[in-house]
Amino acid sequence: METNSEFRELAPNLWRKAYPLKMLGADLLRVVTIIRLQSGKLIIHSTAPFTHGDVAAIRALGEPGWLLDGILRHDTFAKEGRAAFPIIPYLAPPGFSEAVGFATEPIMPAPSEWSGEVLAHEIQGAPVARDTALLHVPSRTLVLTELVFNFDDHQPLWTELLLRVAIGGEHHPGMTRPFKAGIKDVEAFKDSMAEILGWDFDRVIVGHGEVIESDGKAKLRSALTAAGF
Incomplete structure (x- = not known):
């Protein structure tokens, strides 16, 4: 982790x-992703206690250019993000404000302004979350918020125990039980996953955990299959 x-x-x-x-x-990490467009403007994906x-x-x-929190329950550091960047647009799902x-x-x-460089898709069927996935087209990178976590097996004992409760034994990557429980329209959710898996990506950045540097599409598909989708 960067210190x-x-x-x-x-x-x-x-x-x-x-x-x-x-x-x-347990430390579940808050991952902030910065995407720079050809215009030079930045998308700041997820807020944190910025120094x-x-x-x-x-x-x-x-x-x-933009602050972005991609899911309704991602408001932990929203006020800190707004204070750090008070002028730029703050993008979030309806209900976040x-x-x-x-x-x-x-x-x-x-x-x-994102056209041709960044795609966005709100994951349907999970109204409590209203999670939105991004694709950085030039780097073939999928940026997620809470659809899946990605932690390897070398975690401190207490973190590992919490991950096993929240996700199960396989969390490299894995869908949390709270996210799965929030899916109310399975067919709409599957349609969204088909849309996202149709994108051209290899790397996956998750909101909580380590980067999936390669084979991200296959690993995401496996995590969805393990969760019953």
Whole structure:
């Protein structure tokens, strides 16, 4: 996990940094992804307790264009994100603004400035989450929020125990039981997964856990199959 203000470059115009996110004593990580468009504008995917150093590091990458939290229950650091970048549009699912107490704009339809570089798809059938997946087309990278987690088997004991309760023994990657329980329209969910799996990607960045650097589509498909989809 990155411990300074530097964002790790994964591909041209794509960076990632993981922040601590403690839950019941386990660190589930809060992953922030930065996508730079050809215009130089940045999509800041997921909010975190940004330090002044973080803000400076982000601004060094380009012009902050949008904050984005891709799921309704992703409001943990929303106020910190808004404070760090108070002017730019804050994109989030409908209903997010009521949870955080300030105005946000819908992710869908995606801003026209993203055309040809970033695709967005709201995952249907799970209304409690309203999770949205992004595809960074040039780097063939899928960016997820909470559809799946990705932690290897070398976790501290308490983190491993929590992952086994939340996901099961296979969490490299795996769908959490709360996300699965929130799927109310299975056919709509499967249609969304077919749409996303039809995209051209190999790498997968998850909101909680490590990057899947290769074979991401096959691993995501396996995780969905293991969850019953």
